[in-house]
Amino acid sequence: MLVICTLSLATFVVLAASGLPADASVGEGCGAFNCSIVPGLTGGGCGRCFNPGARPGVQCLGLGSQTGYYCPPEPSKEATSGAVTSAFACMDWTFGSMALQSAEAVFKSRSGEDVFLGVGTYGTSADKQQGLGACYRLKVEGVAKDIIAQSLNTGHDVAGNQFDLQIGAGGAGAFNTCAGGAGSMFPGQRVAWGCQYGGIDSEADCAALPMYPQDSTAMKAAGDSLVALCEYGWEKKVRMSGAGLPAGKCKYNPTLLDVARVKCPEELVNLTQMQRTDDPEGFQASAGSVRQASFPNTEKRCLAQEPGHGVEFCLTRMMDCRKPSGAFKDNVRPELMMHGRRVVQTCAADGYTRIDVNCGCANCYC
Structure with a gap:
């Protein structure tokens, strides 16, 4: 195989014994990272890229040439300039979200599962990857339907008998990139977002949130708004208020009645682009x-x-707007992941x- 990767100071040419000419075609999904491969040879054309074959996207131009799955999680003051820098x-x-509601309808039509x-965020020492990329069927007291949720995050503050669901203004936590900074996703200060852990404590308080991100075009086109996403969590009873209760705001949560690993629906994976090879066979929780x-x-x-x-x-x-831990290549084991879906595909x-997120640098040497 001949892989040509043009670096800023030199050109590295890795030759196989075939001696084929360097008239290269674009490799599988890595063309944006300046990789190429000689036609007719076996193997991928993405050099040392960790996630070849991933769905295309825009290029991140992060500080210090960080790009792809190495795109930095810290918001940049340049985020409003038009360039994707984090x-x-x-x-x-x-x-x-409108995308998830549409996915639910398609999934129900295909499988008969009404969820x-x-x-x-989920974490369990019983899993080889601490639960990252796996889907869990949650039965929650007071919620009309089960939830099939994928774990895109894990950390020291979550455990296998808790699930931290991403909902509108659910709490920006310790690593807030939603609001309060020049490069944050949403305009304004964090005070409108409620408690650091738990977020907005009443449906009425959703109205004080910013409606859209600083760059509002895509959310408007999707038919979403932060206010509507916040209100939806209250309507479906996945959050509780502490108003008038002894412990006060943001201290009360619904009880989990069951958490069982199930197969990840393709309709959900299509949004996250993270998928494991060891999924169970079905979508139902069972004795096994x-x-x-x-x-x-x-x-x-x-x-x-x-x-x-x-x-x-x-x-x-939770809702911290931050690049999740499933988007960092060092947190996943490649042998457990599907080709082209090894890491979460993040957003601008x-x-x-x-x-x-096919690769993590220009020229495919990382």
């Missing part, structure tokens, strides 16, 4: 499903509002425009 979470992953779809030992849960309550209790058996909520600062 990576964010996608807003159409948010519970109740909500979503993404969020992979679960934490504490599920199904028939006795425990979410008691996050009480001092000394953690968030066990809680459906918590408008929350909808996808970034090209």
Whole structure:
């Protein structure tokens, strides 16, 4: 195989014994990273790229030539200049987005499964990848339908008996890139977003949020708004208010009755572009499903509002707008991931425009 990658100071040519000419065609999905491959040879044309074959997107031009899956998560002050300089979470992953509602309808028509779809943060030591990329069927007290949600994030603050669902203004957490900075996704200060953990504590407070990102075109075209996404979470009862209750605002959460690993619906994977090779066969939770030992849960309550209790058996909520941990190549094991879907495909600062994550640098040497 002959792979030609043109670097800024020199041209590296890796030759196989074939001696074929360097009249190269674009490799699989990596053309935007200046890779090429001699026609007729086997193997990929993406050099050392980690995620060849991924869905195309716009190029990130991050500080220090960071691009692709290395596109930096810290918002840049230059984000409003038109160039994509940092990576964010996608807003159409948010519970109740028009894209997710459409995906739910298609999935129901195809499979007969009437569920909500979503993404969020989950962590379990029982999984080889701590749950990243896996989908879980959640049964939540008070919620009309089960939720099939994909874990795009994991961290020290989540565990296998809790799921942190991305919902509109669900709490910007410790790594907020939603508001308050020049390069944040949304305009204005963070005060309108409510509590750091838990976010907006009443449906009425959703109205004080900014309607759209600083670059509003894509969200408007999608038929979404931050206010509507916030209100949807209240309407579907995936969040609770602490108004008038002893613990106060942002302390109360619905109780998880079951968390079982299931097959990821293609309609959901189409939005995230992360998919594992070891998915279960079906979408239903069953006696043989992979679960934490504490599920199904028939006795425990979410008691996050009480001092000394953690968030066990809680459906918590978040929305930090930040590039998720599933978008970093070092957090995933390639042998567990589908070709071209090894890492999450992140978004530009408008929350909808996808970034090209085939590779992590120009010339395909990373």
